[in-house]
Each structure stands twice: as C-alpha cells, then as structure tokens.
Amino acid sequence: MSEAPIRLLIADDHPIVRDGIRGMFTADPRFEVLGEAGDGAQAVELARALLPDVILMDLRMPRMDGVTAIKELAKLGNTARVLVLTTYDTDSDVLPAIEAGATGYLLKDAPRDELMRAVHAAARGEAVLSPSVATRLLGRVRAPADPLSARELEILRLIAQGTTNREAAARLFISEATVKTHVLHIYTKLGVNDRAAAVAVAYQRGLLTLDNG
The missing domain is CATH 1.10.10.10 (Winged helix-like DNA-binding domain superfamily/Winged helix DNA-binding domain)
Known part of the structure; x- marks a missing residue:
C-alpha cells in the first residue's frame, strides 16, 4: 500500500518563486500542493482551512512576515511543520525563525533533491538545516558571545x-x-x-x- 502524499502549502510573495516550487512538487506523486499564499497572513488563513502537513515559508513578506506567521500558527495549535525557505541566513533571520518554532531552515539555492528530502524529514518532525545555517548555529553554541561589560x-x-x-x-x-x-x-x-x-x-x-x- 502506497503512502499518502505529503500535503504542502507554499508561502512566498513572489509569484515566479511559487510557480517554480509548485511545479517541482506537483510533478512528484509523493507530494500534493494544497495552495499558495502571497504573505504570512494568508498563509495562516490557508493553513487553518487546508491543514497541510508542511508549509514552505518565506521570511520577508508584506502584511505579515514569516516569523510572525510561524508564531501565529503555534498560537492556533496548528500541527503543520514549517520549513523556512528563504535567501537569508543571517543571525537576525535564522534565530527568530527557529525560536518561533520552524522545523527547518533551507536556502532557496538548495538543490531540488535536497529540498525534497528536507520536506520528507520535516513531515516526520525532524529538524532540517542548510549547511550554512547549521554551521552558524553550531558556532553560537560552541562560542557563546562575550558578555557585555x-x-x-x-x-x-x-x-x-x-x-x-x-x-x-x-x-x-x-x-x-x-x-x-x-x-x-x-x-x-x-x-x-x-x-x-x-x-x-x-x-x-x-x-x-x-x-x-
């Protein structure tokens, strides 16, 4: 018996990016794209209505950014796993997203196969981090910032x-x-x-x- 496809919601304010992601996943029977959102507020609304397994969430969007949307979903008790998919890997982007409850954090230049594996892992509740983000977080743990005087x-x-x-x-x-x-x-x-x-x-x-x- 084949497994049910992983149900996805795509949240990104760029239509071309959404089209590319949707095309990638709809071509694979292991996934089902339920809908698309152009900002964080719409992502929260659609997540409540469609109950996806995984949300691919951009961070910098109008009306409501990705981190705020992740926090809203947590408040609502939504069980969808959030996989951040963005172009930014600075501390000021990564740390708030992880703290808000994102299951994973990938950059948009990730290879197709890596993204597919990441969605599968996120659906299982496993943490997924791009190499540069993992290195950044490990650096924080191993070398805590100097205390301020x-x-x-x-x-x-x-x-x-x-x-x-x-x-x-x-x-x-x-x-x-x-x-x-x-x-x-x-x-x-x-x-x-x-x-x-x-x-x-x-x-x-x-x-x-x-x-x-």
Missing part, C-alpha cells in the same frame, strides 16, 4: 531609549569617541551591524527588559 550595558540601555552618541557621552561624562568605541564593541559581541538590531537582539537575549530598556 557594565558600561556597555549602560550604553545599550541608552541606545534603546533613542539616545544619540553625543547625548550618551554627556550623560555618562565620557567623550563621544569613547561612546562610539563601546557601541562598536556592543555590535561585535551581539553579532549585529546597527543600533536597531542591537536593541532587538538584546531584548531576545534578556539583556534588556521592558523595565530597564
């Missing part, structure tokens, strides 16, 4: 309040150049490139809370 935490709190380097320098009675140096150290330790990302990662890691941010 008391002064760096102080400056980070000021950044979260929207304070400029000059204003922070005046408040802390240090030079603006010293503040800039501390900010660069903060970026390096948190693995970010700008103030907004630093604040976001700090909240994720509990370095800032709503009380002290």
Whole structure:
C-alpha cells in the first residue's frame, strides 16, 4: 500500500518563486500542493482551512512576515511543520525563525533533491538545516558571545531609549569617541551591524527588559 502524499502549502510573495516550487512538487506523486499564499497572513488563513502537513515559508513578506506567521500558527495549535525557505541566513533571520518554532531552515539555492528530502524529514518532525545555517548555529553554541561589560550595558540601555552618541557621552561624562568605541564593541559581541538590531537582539537575549530598556 502506497503512502499518502505529503500535503504542502507554499508561502512566498513572489509569484515566479511559487510557480517554480509548485511545479517541482506537483510533478512528484509523493507530494500534493494544497495552495499558495502571497504573505504570512494568508498563509495562516490557508493553513487553518487546508491543514497541510508542511508549509514552505518565506521570511520577508508584506502584511505579515514569516516569523510572525510561524508564531501565529503555534498560537492556533496548528500541527503543520514549517520549513523556512528563504535567501537569508543571517543571525537576525535564522534565530527568530527557529525560536518561533520552524522545523527547518533551507536556502532557496538548495538543490531540488535536497529540498525534497528536507520536506520528507520535516513531515516526520525532524529538524532540517542548510549547511550554512547549521554551521552558524553550531558556532553560537560552541562560542557563546562575550558578555557585555557594565558600561556597555549602560550604553545599550541608552541606545534603546533613542539616545544619540553625543547625548550618551554627556550623560555618562565620557567623550563621544569613547561612546562610539563601546557601541562598536556592543555590535561585535551581539553579532549585529546597527543600533536597531542591537536593541532587538538584546531584548531576545534578556539583556534588556521592558523595565530597564
């Protein structure tokens, strides 16, 4: 007796990408494409209505992004496995998606056979990570970020309040150049490139809370 096909939902804001993915899977009897969504909100609606086994989810979409959609599905108790399929593999993309509950994370340049295997594995509830993402996560585990110093935490709190380097320098009675140096150290330790990302990662890691941010 043959196994029932794996039921798929495709969520991506680019019609050409959706067409390519759909064509790949509809040509294989082991899969059944139930529907397509152009944004995260539509993905949540269709997942509730169609009950797919696996959702291929892009991350950066209008109206509702992929991470928010994954969180919404978890809140609703939807049992579909979410396999992120995106072009981005930075910490600020990977970590929130995994934390939100994604079963796997693949890049769009993955070979066809790898994608097929990943969907099968995701349907079984197995974690699936592209090599670059796996390397990034392992690096995080093996080499945890340096802790921020008391002064760096102080400056980070000021950044979260929207304070400029000059204003922070005046408040802390240090030079603006010293503040800039501390900010660069903060970026390096948190693995970010700008103030907004630093604040976001700090909240994720509990370095800032709503009380002290």
